[in-house]
Amino acid sequence: xxxxxxxxxxxxxxxxxxxxxxxxxxxxxxxxxxxxxxxxxxxxxxxxxxxxxxxxxxxxxxxxxxxxxxxxxxxxxxxxxxxxxxxxxxxxxxxxxxxxxxxxxxxxxxxxxxxxxxxxxxxxxxxxxxxxxxxxxxxxxxxxxxxxxxxxxxxxxxxxxxxxxxxxxxxxxxxxxxxxxxxxxxxxxxxxxxxxxxxxxxxxxxxxxxxxxxxxxxxxxxxxxxxxxxxxxxxxxxxxxxxxxxxxxxxxxxxxxxxxxxxxxxxxxxxxxxxxxxxxxxxxxxxxxxxxxxxxxxxxxxxxxxxxxxxxxxxxxxxxxxxxxxxxxxxxxxxxxxxxxxxxxxxxxxxxxxxxxxxxxxxxxxxxxxxxxxxxxxxxxxxxxxxxxxxxxxxxxxxxxxxxxxxxxxxxxxxxxxxxxxxxxxxxxxxxxxxxxxxxxxxxxxxxxxxxx
Amino acid sequence: xxxxxxxxxxxxxxxxxxxxxxxxxxxxxxxxxxxxxxxxxxxxxxxxxxxxxxxxxxxxxxxxxxxxxxxxxxxxxxxxxxxxxxxxxxxxxxxxxxxxxxxxxxxxxxxxxxxxxxxxxxxxxxxxxxxxxxxxxxxxxxxxxxxxxxxxxxxxxxxxxxxxxxxxxxxxx
Numbered sequence: 001x002x003x004x005x006x007x008x009x010x011x012x013x014x015x016x017x018x019x020x021x022x023x024x025x026x027x028x029x030x031x032x033x034x035x036x037x038x039x040x041x042x043x044x045x046x047x048x049x050x051x052x053x054x055x056x057x058x059x060x061x062x063x064x065x066x067x068x069x070x071x072x073x074x075x076x077x078x079x080x081x082x083x084x085x086x087x088x089x090x091x092x093x094x095x096x097x098x099x100x101x102x103x104x105x106x107x108x109x110x111x112x113x114x115x116x117x118x119x120x121x122x123x124x125x126x127x128x129x130x131x132x133x134x135x136x137x138x139x140x141x142x143x144x145x146x147x148x149x150x151x152x153x154x155x156x157x158x159x160x161x162x163x164x165x166x167x168x169x170x171x172x173x174x175x176x177x178x179x180x181x182x183x184x185x186x187x188x189x190x191x192x193x194x195x196x197x198x199x200x201x202x203x204x205x206x207x208x209x210x211x212x213x214x215x216x217x218x219x220x221x222x223x224x225x226x227x228x229x230x231x232x233x234x235x236x237x238x239x240x241x242x243x244x245x246x247x248x249x250x251x252x253x254x255x256x257x258x259x260x261x262x263x264x265x266x267x268x269x270x271x272x273x274x275x276x277x278x279x280x281x282x283x284x285x286x287x288x289x290x291x292x293x294x295x296x297x298x299x300x301x302x303x304x305x306x307x308x309x310x311x312x313x314x315x316x317x318x319x320x321x322x323x324x325x326x327x328x329x330x331x332x333x334x335x336x337x338x339x340x341x342x343x344x345x346x347x348x349x350x351x352x353x354x355x356x357x358x359x360x361x362x363x364x365x366x367x368x369x370x371x372x373x374x375x376x377x378x379x380x381x382x383x384x385x386x387x388x389x390x391x392x393x394x395x396x397x398x399x400x401x402x403x404x405x406x407x408x409x410x411x412x413x414x415x416x417x418x419x420x421x422x423x424x425x426x427x428x429x430x431x432x433x434x435x436x437x438x439x440x441x442x443x444x445x446x447x448x449x450x451x452x453x
Numbered sequence: 454x455x456x457x458x459x460x461x462x463x464x465x466x467x468x469x470x471x472x473x474x475x476x477x478x479x480x481x482x483x484x485x486x487x488x489x490x491x492x493x494x495x496x497x498x499x500x501x502x503x504x505x506x507x508x509x510x511x512x513x514x515x516x517x518x519x520x521x522x523x524x525x526x527x528x529x530x531x532x533x534x535x536x537x538x539x540x541x542x543x544x545x546x547x548x549x550x551x552x553x554x555x556x557x558x559x560x561x562x563x564x565x566x567x568x569x570x571x572x573x574x575x576x577x578x579x580x581x582x583x584x585x586x587x588x589x590x591x592x593x594x595x596x597x598x599x600x601x602x603x604x605x606x607x608x609x610x611x612x613x614x615x616x617x618x619x620x621x622x623x624x625x626x
Contacts, residue, residue, distance in 0.1 A: 323550075323553065326550065327550050327551070327553065327554075330538075330550050331537070331538050331550070331551060332538065333538045333539060368511070369507075370507070
């Protein structure tokens with residue numbers, strides 16, 4: 001309880017600063033940019049027959065107010081034939097209009113995915129009746145507190161896409177569908193109402209399970225028997241069944257359908273691996289941080305060691321899935337499939353290959369040694385690289401379909417990361433303060449406290 | 454002078470761990486312990502240096518990886534260039550993803566097999582070697598500890614070992 005109270009004070013001192021700062025940043029940077037681009041969009045629409053010079057001026061103005069990277073894209077555009085100029089500019093303009101949305105979407109999804117991954121990990125601990133982890137349960141529960149707000153944000157973004165306020169999902173555009181037989185054949189599944197209903201089912205289901213698990217866990221603190229533990233065991237098992245189906249469909253809906261022509265059968269697993277490793281990494285980082293602050297004195301190096309083992313293992317698992325997906329498509333070289341990777345390899349070479357370094361080579365080499373898994377700052381450092389790597393992973397999944405070649409990591413991306421990162425930190429640390437940091441009434445808590453590898 | 458050793462027999466692994474700690478505190482030297490199964494934490498209790506087998510395994514893995522790269526480069530690119538899904542035939546890196554499974558398998562193969570062989574050599578085991586264990590019961594249910602008698606008084610040492618929970622003690626000259 002005392003720990004909880006200290007955490008409360010801490011949570012209020014530390015977290016809101018960041019959120020406010022970030023919100024200010026968002027207000028000044030992100031919205032400013034969004035408006036600038038929206039106005040240029042309107043200008044172009046008002047001048048449907050507008051000639052080259054005017055469009056160039058508009059985009060020129062935009063690139064002046066924005067960044068060097070964009071102006072490169074524009075200059076590349078200037079080199080085009082004059083007859084193609086208009087179309088090309090319009091194309092780039094659409095991509096750039098998508099860009100802040102996509103940046104927002106990537107960051108929103110990334111932090112949402114972390115809390116979902118942690119919820120899955122938490123449920124696995126219950127379903128497996130793991131003896132080592134109960135000391136970390138409150139940290140995991142706190143991270144899953146972001147599931148509902150984060151999910152609502154993602155849902156709102158999807159609704160906005162459905163209302164055509166942005167063009168992240170091209171299959172939502174009736175004009176595109178009218179000229180596209182492949183998407184026409186998929187409209188039974190890919191249509192806006194059904195898409196939103198599905199999203200609501202996934203999010204509602206996850207939030208519902210999370211709510212019950214957390215409620216039982218709190219009740220377990222005062223319980224004298226194992227009723228709530230058994231309830232949570234059954235809930236966790238039920239959740240995992242629900243989760244693996246809905247998670248898979250969620251990844252098709254929210255990410256794979258950005259490229260509506262392309263599909264991959266192991267995509268759900270691939271996204272799952274990414275969210276799982278990010279979630280575990282976040283647990284490790286937050287646990288180490290709280291331990292350093294003296295709130296989690298019952299967490300010892302063996303717990304960190306185990307989390308680091310998971311980080312190591314799931315990083316390899318991610319790479320395995322990445323490679324399984326990539327190699328078959330690369331090898332068979334079928335145009336309709338391979339175009340997905342061609343686009344990423346040509347337009348995103350650094351991120352596409354660099355992601356392998358951050359998500360595979362780096363954790364494998366750094367966390368291979370058994371002793372390094374116990375060195376806390378080593379785990380934190382590797383964890384930060386892994387999180388960056390998996391942000392890039394989501395970035396590379398989303399951006400090529402929405403922004404195409406006119407991408408760069410600029411202010412919208414960073415401010416979106418900071419905004420959601422701040423919100424995430426605030427909600428998580430706030431949730432940490434709501435309950436004692438050590439669960440009671442769990443039959444494994446003694447084993448967990450004495451856990452020694 | 455042939456060194457004298459005492460063979461103390463224990464019936465339980467927890468008792469054994471406890472005894473190891475007491476004996477080391479009393480500054481007697483434990484030569485070897487024969488167990489029917491690996492006892493968790495025994496190596497640390499005996500003060501054995503941590504194993505370096507993992508490092509050799511890593512190095513063998515690197516050797517396996519290099520062998521795979523050299524082999525695939527020679528077979529598939531240099532000696533008889535193969536057409537892999539229409540990729541450029543004369544470049545290793547353009548065809549590299551196709552070789553990854555082989556690189557992986559050979560890494561694992563080298564690491565595993567050479568590590569086992571290293572382990573056998575380091576433990577001085579080879580085919581048809583006669584067993585070293587002094588009491589066949591250690592393959593069933595008892596733990597046997599070899600304690601160097603050295604210059605200690607044998608009777609004192611025997612008494613001490615009985616106190617740590619040994620169920621029988623034999624003097625081997």
